[in-house]
Amino acid sequence: MKLASKDLLGIKELTKDEITLVLDTASGFKDVLKRDIKKVPALRGKTAVNLFFEPSTRTKTSFELAEKRLSLDVLNLAVTTSSVVKGESLIDTALNVQALGADFMIIRHSSSGAAHLLSKKVNASVINAGDGVNEHPTQALLDAFTIKEKLGRIEGLKVAIVGDILHSRVAKSNIYLLAKFGVEVRIIGPPTLIPKELESHGVKVFHDMETGLRDVDVVMMLRIQMERQGKGFFPSTLEYFRYWGLTAERLSIADKDAIVMHPGPMNRGIEIASEIADGPRSVILEQVTNGIAVRMAVLYLLAGVRG
Amino acid sequence: MKELLNKQDIDRVLARMAHEILERNKGTGNLCLVGIQRGGVHLAKRLSRKVKEIEGKDVLVGSLDIAFYRDDLNIRKEQPAVRRTEVPCEITDKKVVLVDDVLFTGRSIRAALDALMDFGRPASIQLAVLIDRGHRQLPIKADFVGKNIPTAIDENVEVNLEEEGLEDRVTIE
Numbered sequence: 346m347k348l349a350s351k352d353l354l355g356i357k358e359l360t361k362d363e364i365t366l367v368l369d370t371a372s373g374f375k376d377v378l379k380r381d382i383k384k385v386p387a388l389r390g391k392t393a394v395n396l397f398f399e400p401s402t403r404t405k406t407s408f409e410l411a412e413k414r415l416s417l418d419v420l421n422l423a424v425t426t427s428s429v430v431k432g433e434s435l436i437d438t439a440l441n442v443q444a445l446g447a448d449f450m451i452i453r454h455s456s457s458g459a460a461h462l463l464s465k466k467v468n469a470s471v472i473n474a475g476d477g478v479n480e481h482p483t484q485a486l487l488d489a490f491t492i493k494e495k496l497g498r499i500e501g502l503k504v505a506i507v508g509d510i511l512h513s514r515v516a517k518s519n520i521y522l523l524a525k526f527g528v529e530v531r532i533i534g535p536p537t538l539i540p541k542e543l544e545s546h547g548v549k550v551f552h553d554m555e556t557g558l559r560d561v562d563v564v565m566m567l568r569i570q571m572e573r574q575g576k577g578f579f580p581s582t583l584e585y586f587r588y589w590g591l592t593a594e595r596l597s598i599a600d601k602d603a604i605v606m607h608p609g610p611m612n613r614g615i616e617i618a619s620e621i622a623d624g625p626r627s628v629i630l631e632q633v634t635n636g637i638a639v640r641m642a643v644l645y646l647l648a649g650v651r652g
Numbered sequence: 653m654k655e656l657l658n659k660q661d662i663d664r665v666l667a668r669m670a671h672e673i674l675e676r677n678k679g680t681g682n683l684c685l686v687g688i689q690r691g692g693v694h695l696a697k698r699l700s701r702k703v704k705e706i707e708g709k710d711v712l713v714g715s716l717d718i719a720f721y722r723d724d725l726n727i728r729k730e731q732p733a734v735r736r737t738e739v740p741c742e743i744t745d746k747k748v749v750l751v752d753d754v755l756f757t758g759r760s761i762r763a764a765l766d767a768l769m770d771f772g773r774p775a776s777i778q779l780a781v782l783i784d785r786g787h788r789q790l791p792i793k794a795d796f797v798g799k800n801i802p803t804a805i806d807e808n809v810e811v812n813l814e815e816e817g818l819e820d821r822v823t824i825e
Contacts, residue, residue, distance in 0.1 A: 347730045347731065369733075370734045373717060373719070373735060374734070376737045377737075381771070384770075387725060388725075390726075645731060646731055648725070649728070649729075
C-alpha cells in the first residue's frame with residue numbers, strides 16, 4: 346500500500362488506512378532510533394529544505410533529526426536572514442528552493458493554507474509543519490502513535506482535548522484523526538476559546554473539567570498561546586489554571602490508567618501542574634521521541650509516491 | 653507450476669543445514685541466527701529449533717528488515733513495507749548466520765550486510781539460504797544451501813511457509 350498524494354497537507358485529506366500505514370511504518374523507524382547507529386541510508390542523495398516562517402524549536406529540530414537519520418541532505422532556510430525579509434513572496438522563495446533541487450519542502454507558516462498553496466506550485470513533496478490555525482498533521486500522527494503504543498489501540502477510546510481549541514491547529518488535526526478511528530472526542534475549555542461550529546464535527550463540548558474528564562483514557566492538554574491572549578479570552582492565567590488547569594485531583598477523575606499528553610512547549614502552572622507534567626502518567630517526553638520516528642515514516646512514504 | 657520441495661523435504665533440508673551450521677561453527681558458542689524479513693525470519697526460528705534438538709542448547713534468533721538499505725528505493729513504484737528489526741544481542745564479535753529463503757541476485761544480501769554492520773562488528777557473517785536459484789548480480793555466495801535450483805531469469809520461485817498461514821512448499825513457475 347502507498348499514500349495517495351505526494352504531499353502531507355493535513356489529516357483531513359488522509360484515509361484511515363493511510364494513517365495506519367504511517368503508524369506501522371513509524372514502528373520500524375522507532376527500532377532504528379534505539380540503536381547505536383541511528384541512521385539509515387534510505388533517502389540518500391535526496392534533499393529536504395525546512396522553510397520555517399514562524400518560530401519553532403521542537404518541530405523544526407524533530408524534522409531536522411528525522412531528515413538526517415534518513416540520510417537526506419538538509420537545508421534550513423532561516424526566514425530572518427533570507428530574502429523573505431526583502432519582500433520575496435512565498436511562491437518565489439519556494440520556486441527558488443525547488444531550483445536548488447529540493448525533493449522535500451517542510452513548511453511552517455502563519456497563514457492557513459500556505460502549505461496547500463505551495464504544493465500546487467512545486468513538484469517537491471510538501472509537508473505541512475503547521476499552517477496558521479488550520480492543521481499540524483505530523484503532531485496528530487505522533488500523538489496517535491503514542492496513544493497506540495501506550496494503550497495498545499486507538500479505536501473505541503475516550504480522549505479529552507483541553508484548552509485553547511480556537512487557535513490550535515494541533516487540536517484540529519487531532520480531532521480529524523481521532524474521528525476517523527471512531528474515538529469519543531471531548532473538548533474542554535472556556536466558551537471563548539471553543540469555536541462555535543465544533544459540535545457539528547461529532548465532538549462533545551464541555552466547559553468544566555469535572556464532567557469532561559470523567560473516565561477518559563487520554564488527557565491531551567494544549568498550550569495556552571500567550572502571544573494571542575491580548576484579546577481577553579479569559580481574565581488571568583491564575584484564573585485559567587483554577588478552572589482548566591490539569592491537577593492531580595482533576596486527573597483522578599479520568600480513567601485510572603489514563604495518560605497525559607501535551608504537544609509542548611508547556612506553560613507550567615497555567616494549563617498543567619508541574620507534578621503532573623513530570624508525573625508517571627505523563628508521556629510528554631515520549632511524544633517528542635516518537636515525533637522523530639513518525640516524521641521519518643512520513644518522509645520515507647512520500648518519497649515512494651513521487652517515485 | 654512445479655513443486656520443488658514439499659513439507660517433509662523442507663524439514664529434512666533444514667535438519668541438514670542445522671547440522672552443517674553446527675559443524676562449521678563447532679557448536680553454538682557465540683552463534684546468532686538473524687533472519688531477513690519475512691521468510692528468513694521463520695526459517696531462522698526453525699533452524700534454531702533444529703539446533704536445540706541436536707545440541708540441546710538455545711541459540712539467539714533475530715530479525716532484520718532491509719527496506720531502508722535497498723538499492724532500488726529510487727526506481728520502485730512503491731516503498732517496501734517496513735517491518736520490525738529485532739537483533740537480540742550485541743552482535744559485535746558474534747558469529748552471525750544470516751538466513752533467507754531464496755538467494756537470487758544477491759542484492760538483498762548486500763542490503764542485509766550493510767544493515768548488520770550498523771549494529772556492530774561481528775566476528776564473521778555466514779549466509780544460509782533454503783533455495784539458491786542462481787543469477788547473481790553481485791559477488792555473493794551462500795555458506796549453507798538447502799537446495800540448488802537452476803532457473804531461467806523470468807521464472808518465479810515461491811517459498812510458502814506455515815507461519816504465513818500457508819502449506820509448507822517450494823514451487824517454481
